[in-house]
Amino acid sequence: MAANNTNERIVTLLAAADLFGDLSAGDLAQCAASFREFRFAKGEMLFARGDPGKYLYVIAEGQVRLAIATSEGRELSFEIAGPGTLFGEIALLDDSPRSAEATALAATTVYSLERSEFQRLRTANPAISEATIAFLCHRLRDVSSRLENIALFSLEVRVARFLLVALGEREAPPGRRVPLELNFSQSEFAQLVGASRPKLNGALAALESQGAIRRTADRLFCDREKLAAIAAGPANL
Numbered sequence: 001m002a003a004n005n006t007n008e009r010i011v012t013l014l015a016a017a018d019l020f021g022d023l024s025a026g027d028l029a030q031c032a033a034s035f036r037e038f039r040f041a042k043g044e045m046l047f048a049r050g051d052p053g054k055y056l057y058v059i060a061e062g063q064v065r066l067a068i069a070t071s072e073g074r075e076l077s078f079e080i081a082g083p084g085t086l087f088g089e090i091a092l093l094d095d096s097p098r099s100a101e102a103t104a105l106a107a108t109t110v111y112s113l114e115r116s117e118f119q120r121l122r123t124a125n126p127a128i129s130e131a132t133i134a135f136l137c138h139r140l141r142d143v144s145s146r147l148e149n150i151a152l153f154s155l156e157v158r159v160a161r162f163l164l165v166a167l168g169e170r171e172a173p174p175g176r177r178v179p180l181e182l183n184f185s186q187s188e189f190a191q192l193v194g195a196s197r198p199k200l201n202g203a204l205a206a207l208e209s210q211g212a213i214r215r216t217a218d219r220l221f222c223d224r225e226k227l228a229a230i231a232a233g234p235a236n237l
Helices: 002-015 025-032 089-094 115-124 126-152 155-167 186-192 197-209 224-231
Strands: 036-040 045-047 055-061 064-069 075-081 101-104 108-114 178-180 213-215 220-222
Touching: 002 025, 002 055, 025 126, 055 089, 075 186, 089 126, 108 115, 115 126, 155 178, 155 197, 155 220, 155 224, 186 197, 197 213
Parallel strands: none
Antiparallel strands: 036 108, 045 101, 055 108, 064 075, 064 101, 178 220, 213 220
């Protein structure tokens, strides 16, 4: 029974992931059977830059920071991945070393697919190869969109958009803000929106003055409607 529950859980996660979401129920079940569970403690590294790209991962629980680290010890975080996020696919596809590092920001459970198993599934099922091409195109469009945001929109707009994505589907009772706990540092937050820490502080202060957020020591309380109006751009304020 436990194995069946695990397989169903993996199928649910894959059905919501860009790489596998368009596959049939039978194909999803076939893929899910090849995934294996791994658990990581807070602060534990899943892989480092330069490691062999043996696995792709989908997060079941927890958060993972994806970052680029230099030889001088500097880090640039470019994504905080949560439940349902698939990552680690690039090195798996081109059989090259990892281009980034992944670290658990909280106790994290992932399901992983080993490279040889992925190649076997692709060979046996052409739909997976087609889904892979669509997935890579989506990733490229996402990168283009991020660059566009940084180049064309103010920091306040970028922060508002980031917070809306972080909120996901969470809702608050009428007239109340949605609580949002960010399990990463303000420096990492600044990196994710393409800004310095002082400029991020200024943008958060501006959002607070407009009533879009309220800050406490460990979380933000967000007004979704006001954030959405700011995220839409100056013409909609």
